[in-house]
Amino acid sequence: MSDRSVNVRSAETGTNIDAGADTESVSRPTTEHGDDVELAVNGLGKRFGGITAVDGASFAVESGSMTGLIGPNGAGKSTTFNCITGIHQPDAGTVAFQGQDITGINPYECADYGLVRTFQIAREMANMTVLENLMLPAKHQRGEALWRSVMPFARREVAQQERELLERVWDVLEFFEIEHIAEEKAGTLSGGQRKLLEMSRALMTDPEMLLLDEPFAGVNPTLEKKLLEHIHELRADGYTFLIVEHDMDLIMDNCEHVIVMHQGSVLAEGVPGQITSNERVIEAYLGGDV
Numbered sequence: 001m002s003d004r005s006v007n008v009r010s011a012e013t014g015t016n017i018d019a020g021a022d023t024e025s026v027s028r029p030t031t032e033h034g035d036d037v038e039l040a041v042n043g044l045g046k047r048f049g050g051i052t053a054v055d056g057a058s059f060a061v062e063s064g065s066m067t068g069l070i071g072p073n074g075a076g077k078s079t080t081f082n083c084i085t086g087i088h089q090p091d092a093g094t095v096a097f098q099g100q101d102i103t104g105i106n107p108y109e110c111a112d113y114g115l116v117r118t119f120q121i122a123r124e125m126a127n128m129t130v131l132e133n134l135m136l137p138a139k140h141q142r143g144e145a146l147w148r149s150v151m152p153f154a155r156r157e158v159a160q161q162e163r164e165l166l167e168r169v170w171d172v173l174e175f176f177e178i179e180h181i182a183e184e185k186a187g188t189l190s191g192g193q194r195k196l197l198e199m200s201r202a203l204m205t206d207p208e209m210l211l212l213d214e215p216f217a218g219v220n221p222t223l224e225k226k227l228l229e230h231i232h233e234l235r236a237d238g239y240t241f242l243i244v245e246h247d248m249d250l251i252m253d254n255c256e257h258v259i260v261m262h263q264g265s266v267l268a269e270g271v272p273g274q275i276t277s278n279e280r281v282i283e284a285y286l287g288g289d290v
């Protein structure tokens, strides 16, 4: 893993918090170019009743890359994200993160491994302040158990952890330049500010790889530029990104590798130039509902 200069990582960075003993450790694979694979999806399948949402999707995401996952509406992108991060149990296939089989683990375990996806701010979070929203994900990761808060000898440790946590929250807020909205209720934020909060929440779990589902939807052009700068900055610090986004130009301009899904499986992948000139991709989009 590369050194990271952005000061948004916790003191525990790099130490994989006990992430489930029943997962298999395999040697870390490489791409055909010999680069490290951060995420490997193989033959992934997911059905909902009679609907096949994901149908044998296979792809790899290179460590430290910014990879785009595109495809017409209903291609299976979100379901793929959900199967990777444990929201859905896949019916078929495997998911490996940094060479470890993580197929079917739950979202918390997934975050413990360092793989996290952004979530829309849920309704129940809307009444909480930005600060409170950011305290939550990291608290879970620290495994706050009841005994910690009731046993006198543990109280000092908890207080120290709270202080560190708060420091980290402010580092993240500062990184995204949103300190001024720390006390605002999440429900009152603009679309762009919400996206920044979603990213901030994901960063609080101290990830290695972020899966972003339409991070620019509803974001005005000025904030979109800012958000992109932040993503590029994090990426330069070694984070890996897999981004689902409908804005094709944005993906082509910012990702070095693009995966195209169609009808639940991977139709094409390559550098942006290969994708824009691929006739099967053009056909899928023209025939699809985009």
Ligand SMILES: Nc1ncnc2c1ncn2[C@@H]1O[C@H](COP(=O)(O)OP(=O)(O)OP(=O)(O)O)[C@@H](O)[C@H]1O
Pocket: 048, 051, 052, 053, 054, 071, 072, 073, 074, 075, 076, 077, 078, 079, 080
């Ligand atoms: N929970 C669900 N129950 C039933 N069908 C679902 C569910 N989630 C997704 N689907 C169906 O699975 C297919 C793939 O959906 P998915 O949302 O993964 O595609 P997508 O590529 O993300 O689409 P979009 O770009 O429109 O968000 C669609 O036909 C969708 O209607």
